[in-house]
Amino acid sequence: MSHTPTRRQHGAAREVLSAAEIDRALTRIAHEIVETTKGGDELVLLGIPRRGVHLAARLATRLAAITGREASEFLGSLDVTMYRDDLRHVAARTPAPTRLPAGGIDARTVVLVDDVLFSGRTIRAALDALNDLGRPAAVRLAVLVDRGHRELPIRADHVGKNLPTSTSESVRVEVAELDGSDRVLITDAPRPENGGAAA
Amino acid sequence: MRHLLDTVHLSREDAIRILDVAETMSDVSGREVKKLPALRGRTVVNLFFEDSTRTRISFEAAAKRLSADVINFAAKGSSVSKGESLKDTAQTLQAIGADAVVIRHPASGAAQRLAHTDWIDAAVVNAGDGTHAHPTQALLDALTLRRELASRAGVEPTGRGLDGAHVVIVGDVLHSRVARSDVWLMHTLGATVTLVSPPTLLPVGIEAWPCEVEYDLDRALAAGPDAVMMLRVQAERMRGAFFPSVAEYTRRWGLGDARLEALPEHAIVMHPGPMNRGLEISAAAADSTRSRVLDQVSAGVAVRMAVLYIVLSGAQQPEGA
Numbered sequence: 001m002s003h004t005p006t007r008r009q010h011g012a013a014r015e016v017l018s019a020a021e022i023d024r025a026l027t028r029i030a031h032e033i034v035e036t037t038k039g040g041d042e043l044v045l046l047g048i049p050r051r052g053v054h055l056a057a058r059l060a061t062r063l064a065a066i067t068g069r070e071a072s073e074f075l076g077s078l079d080v081t082m083y084r085d086d087l088r089h090v091a092a093r094t095p096a097p098t099r100l101p102a103g104g105i106d107a108r109t110v111v112l113v114d115d116v117l118f119s120g121r122t123i124r125a126a127l128d129a130l131n132d133l134g135r136p137a138a139v140r141l142a143v144l145v146d147r148g149h150r151e152l153p154i155r156a157d158h159v160g161k162n163l164p165t166s167t168s169e170s171v172r173v174e175v176a177e178l179d180g181s182d183r184v185l186i187t188d189a190p191r192p193e194n195g196g197a198a199a
Numbered sequence: 200m201r202h203l204l205d206t207v208h209l210s211r212e213d214a215i216r217i218l219d220v221a222e223t224m225s226d227v228s229g230r231e232v233k234k235l236p237a238l239r240g241r242t243v244v245n246l247f248f249e250d251s252t253r254t255r256i257s258f259e260a261a262a263k264r265l266s267a268d269v270i271n272f273a274a275k276g277s278s279v280s281k282g283e284s285l286k287d288t289a290q291t292l293q294a295i296g297a298d299a300v301v302i303r304h305p306a307s308g309a310a311q312r313l314a315h316t317d318w319i320d321a322a323v324v325n326a327g328d329g330t331h332a333h334p335t336q337a338l339l340d341a342l343t344l345r346r347e348l349a350s351r352a353g354v355e356p357t358g359r360g361l362d363g364a365h366v367v368i369v370g371d372v373l374h375s376r377v378a379r380s381d382v383w384l385m386h387t388l389g390a391t392v393t394l395v396s397p398p399t400l401l402p403v404g405i406e407a408w409p410c411e412v413e414y415d416l417d418r419a420l421a422a423g424p425d426a427v428m429m430l431r432v433q434a435e436r437m438r439g440a441f442f443p444s445v446a447e448y449t450r451r452w453g454l455g456d457a458r459l460e461a462l463p464e465h466a467i468v469m470h471p472g473p474m475n476r477g478l479e480i481s482a483a484a485a486d487s488t489r490s491r492v493l494d495q496v497s498a499g500v501a502v503r504m505a506v507l508y509i510v511l512s513g514a515q516q517p518e519g520a
C-alpha cells in the first residue's frame with residue numbers, strides 16, 4: 001500500500017481510485033464503523049467473497065489498532081453464492097467458504113463488506129444468508145465503491161467513494177492480494193463474468 | 200457439466216471443482232440451519248432399480264439440504280414390476296417435470312442411455328450402473344483422502360489434487376463399479392493406484408487401466424500406501440466359484456488384525472460399504488482409529504450436494520424453453 005499512485009490508461013480503462021486513495025477511504029470507514037458501533041465491542045465484520053474478504057481483512061487491521069481487539073475475534077467471511085437469484089441464468093458459480101468468528105453473529109452488529117455496490121442483489125443474498133446463520137442485533141453495509149443503479153431498496157452505511165457511472169460501463173476493483181495492485185478502474189467493456197464488478 | 204455419468208470422462212479441472220464445492224457444502228452440515236436455497240423449486244427424482252441404503256439416503260439428504268423437492272422411486276412396488284420399460288418410466292418422469300434424475304440400475308450403461316436419448320431432458324447423475332461406474336462414490340473417496348493428505352501436510356485441501364498419493368484397492372475388482380470409478384478418478388487427480396485381487400476377480404482388459412496390479416496383499420502393503428480401500432465381496436453378483444473358500448479369501452486378501460498392525464503410521468482404511476465384517480475386513484480394522492468409513496459417509500452428502508448444484512445451476516437451457 002506504499003505503492004505510488006499512478007494514473008494509468010489501459011485501453012478504455014480509467015483509474016478512478018489509486019492505492020493511496022483506497023487506503024485513506026478504508027481508514028475513514030474504519031473510524032466511522034467504530035463511531036457508529038460505539039466502540040466496536042459487539043462488532044462482527046464479514047467480507048463477501050472474493051474481493052470483499054480482502055477489504056474486510058484490511059478494515060479489521062485498522063479496527064484492531066483502534067479498538068485493541070484481536071482481528072480474529074470479529075473478522076469473518078460470508079459466501080452468498082447459494083442465495084443468489086440468478087443461479088439458473090448464469091454459468092454455475094463456485095461457492096467460497098463462509099467463516100464466522102468464534103462468537104457467532106447472534107446479538108452482534110454485523111458489518112458486511114463488499115467492493116462495489118451496484119444492483120443491490122448481492123446484498124439481498126447476503127441478508128438471506130445471514131438469516132440462516134443467526135440473528136444479529138443490526139446489519140450494516142460498508143462498500144469501497146457505490147456506483148448507483150440500484151434494483152432493490154438497499155443502501156450502504158459506509159461508502160469509500162460514490163461513483164456516478166453509466167450502465168454500459170464496468171467498475172473493476174483490484175486488490176493487491178488477487179490482482180497485484182490496489183486500484184479502482186472504470187472500463188467501457190461489459191461486466192466480466194464473476195469479476196470484481198459483480199454487484 | 201450437464202450430467203455426471205462416469206469418472207473416465209471427468210477432467211482434472213472439473214473433478215477438483217466438484218471437490219472444492221463439496222468442501223464448502225460440508226460446512227453447512229455443521230450449522231444449526233442445514234439448508235441452502237440454491238435448488239428451491241427444482242425436482243430431483245431418485246430412480247433406484249437396485250437396493251441401496253447409503254447412496255439413496257445420501258442423495259436424498261443432499262437434495263433436501265439444497266431445498267430441492269425429492270421424489271423417491273424404488274423399482275420394487277412400482278409399475279416396473281408390472282413390466283414397465285426404462286423408456287416409459289423416464290417419459291413419465293419427464294411429464295412430471297423432473298429437473299434431475301439420480302439413477303441406480305443393475306445394467307451397465309443405463310445412465311448413459313437415459314442421458315443420451317430424447318426420453319427426458321433432465322440432468323442425469325449416475326448412482327451406480329451394473330459393474331460400470333459409481334462416480335459420486337469415487338468423488339467422496341477422493342474428498343476423504345484429499346482431506347487426510349491436506350491435514351497431514353497442514354494445508355487447506357481446496358484447489359488440490361491427490362498428487363503423489365499411493366492408494367491400494369483390494370478385493371473384488373471384477374464386480375466393482377466403485378473400483379473402476381476410483382481408479383480413473385484417482386489417476387486423473389495424480390495418485391498412484393495399485394489393485395490387489397485374486398486373478399479370478401480381475402476383469403478382462405485390466406492392462407489398459409491406469410493402475411498397477413498385484414496379487415499379493417502383503418507385498419502391496421509393504422510399499423507403504425497412504426490409503427487402503429477394501430472392496431466388498433459381492434456375493435449377489437457371483438454366479439460361479441471365484442475363490443476356493445471364504446476362509447482362504449480372508450486369509451489372503453482380507454484386512455485382518457495382523458495386516459492392520461503392519462500398516463504404516465499414516466495409512467488410512469476406507470470401505471465403500473456395506474461391509475462384510477470378518478470377510479474382507481475384520482471388525483478391529485473397521486472400528487480402528489485408522490478407519491474413515493463414517494467420514495466417507497458424511498463426505499458423501501457434501502459431494503452429492505456439490506454434484507446436484509453443479510448439474511442443476513447455470514444457464515444450460517435457453518430460458519422459457
